[in-house]
Amino acid sequence: MDAPLLTLEAVSKSYWRGPHELRVLTELSLEMGAGEFHVVWGKPGAGKTTLLKIAAGLETCDRGSVRFAGIDLACIPEAEHARLMREQIAWIRRGGPSSDLPILDYVALPLLPTFGHRRAYATARDAMARVGIGECVQRRWKSLSDGERALVGIARGVARSPSLLLVDDPTTNLGLREREQLAALLRDLADSGVGVLMTVPDMKEMMSAHQIATLSGGRLLAPPEIAPHAPPPERPENVIAFPGARRRG
Amino acid sequence: MSAKYAILGLVIERPGYGYQLAQRLEERFGSSAFAPSGVYSALDQLSRDELVRAAGEIGPGPARRAAPRMIYEATDEGVDHFEAWMLGSSPAPPLRDELHMKIALCRPRNVQPLIDMVYGQELACLARLRDLKQLSHHELAGSEQEWSRLMRTLARDAEIASWKARIEWLQNARELLERLLEESRVLDTRGGPTPTARPRANGRLGRLHAL
Numbered sequence: 001m002d003a004p005l006l007t008l009e010a011v012s013k014s015y016w017r018g019p020h021e022l023r024v025l026t027e028l029s030l031e032m033g034a035g036e037f038h039v040v041w042g043k044p045g046a047g048k049t050t051l052l053k054i055a056a057g058l059e060t061c062d063r064g065s066v067r068f069a070g071i072d073l074a075c076i077p078e079a080e081h082a083r084l085m086r087e088q089i090a091w092i093r094r095g096g097p098s099s100d101l102p103i104l105d106y107v108a109l110p111l112l113p114t115f116g117h118r119r120a121y122a123t124a125r126d127a128m129a130r131v132g133i134g135e136c137v138q139r140r141w142k143s144l145s146d147g148e149r150a151l152v153g154i155a156r157g158v159a160r161s162p163s164l165l166l167v168d169d170p171t172t173n174l175g176l177r178e179r180e181q182l183a184a185l186l187r188d189l190a191d192s193g194v195g196v197l198m199t200v201p202d203m204k205e206m207m208s209a210h211q212i213a214t215l216s217g218g219r220l221l222a223p224p225e226i227a228p229h230a231p232p233p234e235r236p237e238n239v240i241a242f243p244g245a246r247r248r249g
Numbered sequence: 250m251s252a253k254y255a256i257l258g259l260v261i262e263r264p265g266y267g268y269q270l271a272q273r274l275e276e277r278f279g280s281s282a283f284a285p286s287g288v289y290s291a292l293d294q295l296s297r298d299e300l301v302r303a304a305g306e307i308g309p310g311p312a313r314r315a316a317p318r319m320i321y322e323a324t325d326e327g328v329d330h331f332e333a334w335m336l337g338s339s340p341a342p343p344l345r346d347e348l349h350m351k352i353a354l355c356r357p358r359n360v361q362p363l364i365d366m367v368y369g370q371e372l373a374c375l376a377r378l379r380d381l382k383q384l385s386h387h388e389l390a391g392s393e394q395e396w397s398r399l400m401r402t403l404a405r406d407a408e409i410a411s412w413k414a415r416i417e418w419l420q421n422a423r424e425l426l427e428r429l430l431e432e433s434r435v436l437d438t439r440g441g442p443t444p445t446a447r448p449r450a451n452g453r454l455g456r457l458h459a460l
Contacts, residue, residue, distance in 0.1 A: 043417065203413045204406060207382050214375065216420035217427060221368070223375040 003070030005034045005164055005195040006055060011064035012218075013050055024050045026218030027064070032197060032211075034163060037190035039206045040199045042215035048199035049093075051215060052166045055197060056091045057081050068164065086114060090157035093168040096141040096149060103144070104128070104137040107156050127159035128152075131185055147178035154182070158189065165189065167198040171205050183208035252287040257295055257323065257331050264304050264322035267292060276384070277401070292321060300327035352422060360430045367423040374416050381405055381412075 013025040024047040032038050042048045053059035054066055057073035066073045068089060073081060085091070097106045104124055111120035128134050133151045136144065144152065150170045157165050167186065171179045179202070187208045190196045198205070199215075206212040213222035252274065259265070259273050271288040295301040304322040323331070348370060355363055384405065 041413075043420070203378065203409050203416075206378060207405075207409070209382065212375065212378060212382065214371070214416060214420070217424045221371055221375065223372060223379045 003067065004031045005036075005069060006030070006032050006197065007065075007067040008055060009065045009067075011054060011061045011066065013047075013054060013059075013061045023218050025054070025061070028215075028218065028220050029064075030055075030213075030220060032195055034195050035190055035193045037187055037196045037208070037210045038198070038213065039209035039211075040197070040213050040215050040220065041201070041203050041206060042199065044201065046215045047218060048215055049168050051220075052091065052168050052197065052199060056085070056089050056166050058085075058091065086110075087160060088162055089164045089166065090160060090162040091166045091168070092153045092157040092170065094150075094153065094170065094172065096152070100140045100142055102138050102140060103133075103152055106141065107152065107159055110156065111159055123159050124155070127155040130158060131155045132181070145178075146173045147175070147182070150174060150178070150182055151185075154185065158194075163195060165194055165196045165198075167196065169199055169201055172201055176204075179205055180208075252283040252291040253294060254331065254334050255283065256288060256291040257300060257327055257334075260295075260301050260321050261323045261328055261331055264320050266307065266318040266320050268318070270321070295327065296321075298330075299324055300330050352426075357433065360426055360433075364423060364426045364430065367419050367426065371416060371419045371423070374412050374419065378409065378412050381408060 008028060008030040010027045010029055011025050012023070012027055015022045015024060028051070030038075040048060040051065050059065054061050057066060057068070060074060068084065071084075073084075076084075101109075104121065107128060108120045108124035111123055114120075115123060125134070125137060128137060131151045131154045133148055133155060136148055136152070141149070141152075153170060154165075154167070157167070165186070171182055174182065183205045186196050186198060190210065198209075200206065211222065213220050215221075255274060255278065256270055259270055259277070265273065267289055270292070271285045274283055274288060275285075292301065296303075300323065301321045302324050304320045306317040306319055308317060348366065351359075351366070352363060
């Protein structure tokens with residue numbers, strides 16, 4: 001049987017503020033497959049960004065393990081991780097280019113080393129059309145609405161045809177209609193076979209997901225459907241606690 | 250809330266028999282909003298009040314031993330009564346529920362069971378959100394008029410906002426209870442008061458009473 005696309009097992013993470021430990025994730029476990037759209041809601045500071053960074057292997061966890069398609073992200077060389085980030089895992093966060101590039105350049109830029117100029121620009125155009133901003137190719141970041149900027153982020157992610165999209169609070173500052181459009185787009189991407197893990201500040205975006213969860217106090221809590229591989233919980237610990245080995249970090 | 254006005258509204262939209270109305274009620278409001286048996290008691294009450302009436306019967310269907318099914322339609326009084334209800338004021342929901350009271354009155358030895366209870370309620374709220382999510386997909390797949398779809402989306406958004414507020418409060422309560430429990434264990438290992446001990450008025454566990 002194929003390994004799940006993404007598996008987090010008993011992941012714990014703390015930050016230290018001087019002598020004070022700030023526990024962000026506590027024995028958090030999550031499993032998702034290709035073509036699944038998971039949405040995690042949490043209050044500001046709940047650890048949503050940390051969760052996504054750890055899922056991408058961009059940040060190490062103190063305990064537990066993170067596997068992408070069966071590969072333990074803590075146990076691979078940096079070059080291999082960089083290759084996964086170029087080809088398989090897209091981490092999409094808010095924010096734009098530091099200079100006011102034409103948007104097509106901004107989307108094509110990460111593709112240039114792998115694809116070469118012609119193919120990178122053709123792929124960037126296709127990605128922008130796919131997410132519904134094909135008419136924005138010559139516009140610049142400052143001229144875009146918040147909704148268009150969010151879609152540029154998605155276009156940069158999907159341009160590389162990744163297996164896994166990790167999307168960090170893309171709906172912040174968006175209106176109701178733009179949020180619905182974005183959620184529907186991500187649902188379509190999942191239906192086409194991409195695994196999508198998105199964090200959101202509002203619960204309305206959860207309505208498009210296949211599976212939903214909340215993050216609070218370092219723990220992920222989900223109704224039974226989010227953990228089809230685990231027995232239904234009698235106590236929440238059954239959902240969130242898995243035995244995990246200590247890894248790097 | 251009684252299913253009475255929901256059933257009356259559905260019958261005004263389109264006449265139907267009991268089982269059909271129960272299905273439509275679930276499609277519209279989710280599986281846990283109203284008990285299925287409430288449909289029949291609501292129909293009995295609406296009939297007694299002459300707000301709905303029998304509009305005929307249809308056959309027993311494939312199960313021949315079953316009784317014919319009564320189709321209900323709204324009376325003129327029923328339509329007027331529904332309109333009056335629609336325009337009347339709606340009371341704000343009660344603020345305090347049983348869990349609020351339990352937390353306000355809990356003693357240190359109750360903290361762990363309360364944490365489990367709060368977890369259970371969080372899961373129950375998430376299950377309701379999951380039900381709403383499934384309803385949303387049903388709505389998207391339907392071929393209803395845009396106006397009706399938008400009204401249902403608006404009602405759904407109100408429910409989401411209500412569950413979100415509830416979940417946020419439960420999370421805050423759980424995080425605080427867990428912190429207090431942990432601190433009490435640290436105190437315990439240092440020879441301080443045990444979780445079963447009577448809390449001092451200004452002690453950490455004493456703060457539970459101020460929630």
